[in-house]
Amino acid sequence: MSPELSIVIPVYNEEDVLPLLAARLRPVADALDTTYEVVAVDDGSSDSSPVVLQRMLREWPQLRIVRLRANAGHQAAISAGLASARGGYVVTLDADLQDPPEVIPEMLAQARAHGADVVYGVRSDRSTDSVFKRLSARAFYRLIRVLSGTRAQVDAGDYRLMSRATVNAINALPEHHRVLRFVVPALGFPSASVTYRRDERAAGKSKYPLAKMIRLSLDSVTGFSTAPLRAATWLGLVGGAAAFLLLAYALVASASGHTLPGWTSTVVAVAGVGAVQLLCLGILGEYVGRMYAHLQARPTYFVAYDSLTGPVTPADEP
Numbered sequence: 229m230s231p232e233l234s235i236v237i238p239v240y241n242e243e244d245v246l247p248l249l250a251a252r253l254r255p256v257a258d259a260l261d262t263t264y265e266v267v268a269v270d271d272g273s274s275d276s277s278p279v280v281l282q283r284m285l286r287e288w289p290q291l292r293i294v295r296l297r298a299n300a301g302h303q304a305a306i307s308a309g310l311a312s313a314r315g316g317y318v319v320t321l322d323a324d325l326q327d328p329p330e331v332i333p334e335m336l337a338q339a340r341a342h343g344a345d346v347v348y349g350v351r352s353d354r355s356t357d358s359v360f361k362r363l364s365a366r367a368f369y370r371l372i373r374v375l376s377g378t379r380a381q382v383d384a385g386d387y388r389l390m391s392r393a394t395v396n397a398i399n400a401l402p403e404h405h406r407v408l409r410f411v412v413p414a415l416g417f418p419s420a421s422v423t424y425r426r427d428e429r430a431a432g433k434s435k436y437p438l439a440k441m442i443r444l445s446l447d448s449v450t451g452f453s454t455a456p457l458r459a460a461t462w463l464g465l466v467g468g469a470a471a472f473l474l475l476a477y478a479l480v481a482s483a484s485g486h487t488l489p490g491w492t493s494t495v496v497a498v499a500g501v502g503a504v505q506l507l508c509l510g511i512l513g514e515y516v517g518r519m520y521a522h523l524q525a526r527p528t529y530f531v532a533y534d535s536l537t538g539p540v541t542p543a544d545e546p
């Protein structure tokens with residue numbers, strides 16, 4: 229029989245965190261007035277996380293392990309969890325205890341009380357994040373809000389509860405490299421929110437280096453807006469106008485007999501135009517890359533093993 233609640237947890241090299249997570253999540257989940265499963269999605273961990281998970285599985289019947297063949301990334305791991313989850317409600321939660329599990333009953337209560345399909349976990353306090361992370365996150369959410377025109381919750385990460393209808397809608401999306409925290413509000417289901425204090429990572433190190441943060445930002449922007457393409461056009465127009473003025477000036481200067489040394493202006497023009505061209509090419513490339521990924525239609529993750537059904541052979545995969 230399917231459980232009523234699924235708790236989806238992406239796990240990537242979290243050997244130190246997993247025992248702490250179990251110790252805090254299990255009492256909360258066991259005290260719920262519903263049946264539940266915990267879907268730990270092992271995102272191709274290379275440390276002893278798989279061993280630790282197997283050990284936990286032996287004494288925690290509600291735990292389920294879904295192992296991906298290779299590291300697919302945070303968002304893809306969550307997607308894999310959503311595709312595997314059986315619950316009528318699904319909560320997604322980070323493994324590192326930055327999202328306190330104690331909030332889950334409140335999310336469930338909100339969903340039931342208001343008939344909400346989505347209950348966002350909103351961070352009331354980011355004092356445990358670095359100044360850089362806070363400032364970059366704020367700028368990032370504002371930018372996406374302006375670009376996408378969706379009412380993406382500011383300060384809502386990937387800690388949220390979703391109804392079966394919402395999860396089915398997400399699973400049916402053909403889009404690749406989706407950033408769920410912006411995709412979910414764009415689906416337009418009735419929502420509510422619960423505020424919580426985001427704690428410090430319980431153990432281990434962040435799996436989100438700057439490069440991955442930039443990747444996530446680019447996916448968010450290109451996933452929701454073609455404004456950068458239009459900005460490239462405007463840059464071209466403004467640059468063209470400036471070049472025209474410069475040309476007029478050069479003609480007048482040479483007609484009036486001034487001989488220009490010309491080195492500085494040449495260097496500035498060449499470097500400036502080169503930079504703008506590269507930027508515009510890069511912007512174009514981001515969209516071409518997205519179209520390419522979409523055309524290839526290659527799954528963003530491959531499931532190798534599900535503790536519910538055993539090894540998954542490629543023929544079983546959707």
Ligand code: UDP
Pocket residue numbers: 237238239240241242271299300301302305321322323324326429433434435436
């Ligand atoms: N994660 C994952 N695959 C990755 C990177 C991260 O499944 O390639 C998981 C990680 O184990 C954690 C969650 O995604 O449960 C969030 O990662 P992390 O805490 O490192 O990010 P941060 O909180 O620093 O932004």
Ligand code: MG
Pocket residue numbers: 322324326429434
């Ligand atoms: Mg974290």
